[in-house]
Amino acid sequence: MPKVVDHHERRTLIADALLRVAARDGLEAVSLRHVATEAGVTSGMVQHYFRTKDEMMQFALGVVRERNEARITAAVTRLGPTPAPRDFLQAVLAGLLPLDDASRADGLVALAFLAYAAVRPEAGASLRQDAPQMVAYIADQIRTAQAAGAARTGVDSESAATGLLAVTEGLGMYLLTAQTTPEKALKTLDAHLAFVFSAS
């Protein structure tokens, strides 16, 4: 064998270049040659690490998901142990919003992938898989607050959780398309949290 190389590292290098191209020029500008040029390698090398373009896309999609996950866990750990449910959810959901340039770029790519996967069911499965546990987790937080008298009762916790996530998702889209500002988005999110977490 020649130089011993870390396959995963090379693939991540290429995927990063792909994401840069997608964030700058859109997903339709992603081609083997463009990605290779962006990564500073030859298209032959890209082909060596990904047998097909679709395989490369799938991998890049996974990288986006990992980054989002990392952003969330970072927001959570930054909060310290045993935070109040409302503060906890505020941190998690705000961490999901594309507020800075880095997360904005990722958001644009995620949006492009969403449209890409909408007509490609096998690729879409990867995007769908972590939503249910997210809903369950948030619903659990709401139920805890309800039991402590810190959240409005008489509301289905799952509906409230889905609503919270949907608001965040919608605000994210408005941010990505410059239909609102970070300040207004955060204010709207807080207003919604105030709806959920209030005396009944």
Added chain:
Amino acid sequence: MPKVVDHHERRTLIADALLRVAARDGLEAVSLRHVATEAGVTSGMVQHYFRTKDEMMQFALGVVRERNEARITAAVTRLGPTPAPRDFLQAVLAGLLPLDDASRADGLVALAFLAYAAVRPEAGASLRQDAPQMVAYIADQIRTAQAAGAARTGVDSESAATGLLAVTEGLGMYLLTAQTTPEKALKTLDAHLAFVFSAS
């Protein structure tokens, strides 16, 4: 001159074909020849009515916007005169959700266009233009209800309006990507409306 033809009708015919292709195979599958084949015409004719592909895309984008607008006004007129703000908003927002096959197809196309416009600012302007008045209108409804004691006070009406729209948008995305069901989406929307329209 030869046969007198309705230009706008022909352009709409072509745009409809474009939207069918986009809904079925994604926006990346939209090419002059594919659209022409789908419309049952020659690519030369497409070129005759649209000087460039981008012009064709812009026009199709406008058609999507018109359809959405029509769906909303249809939902409103179906409601009769002077409805209660809550019923009114329920009808409008539910009308925005991609619940049947037709609106689902349109939603998929709109999603694709969103990603398309995200890296094409001049095309994105067309998507952004009607959001502010929508927010203003909903905020007005909320303020009316607040004055009548039918909605919770002490909340910024603009934030509440933005939240309502964001929830709808987010639920729409979950529906398009099959991450939720129409029943759950409507239930979540109603739960959010219950948050806004309740004694303070």
Added chain:
DNA sequence: CGCGTTACATTGCAGTCGCAACGTAAAACG
């Protein structure tokens, strides 16, 4: 009845695409 304008259809060209095929160099392994 010409005539010019409009409504298409056909063809072709330059560029890009994904991908296969092949070549080469280097290093681990016997």
Added chain:
DNA sequence: CGTTTTACGTTGCGACTGCAATGTAACGCG
């Protein structure tokens, strides 16, 4: 030390793209 396997680089092919160019037929107008 030779062999084999891996890691690339290069080239090219067939298909597709947007678009320009050109041709042709039909109809309104003077």
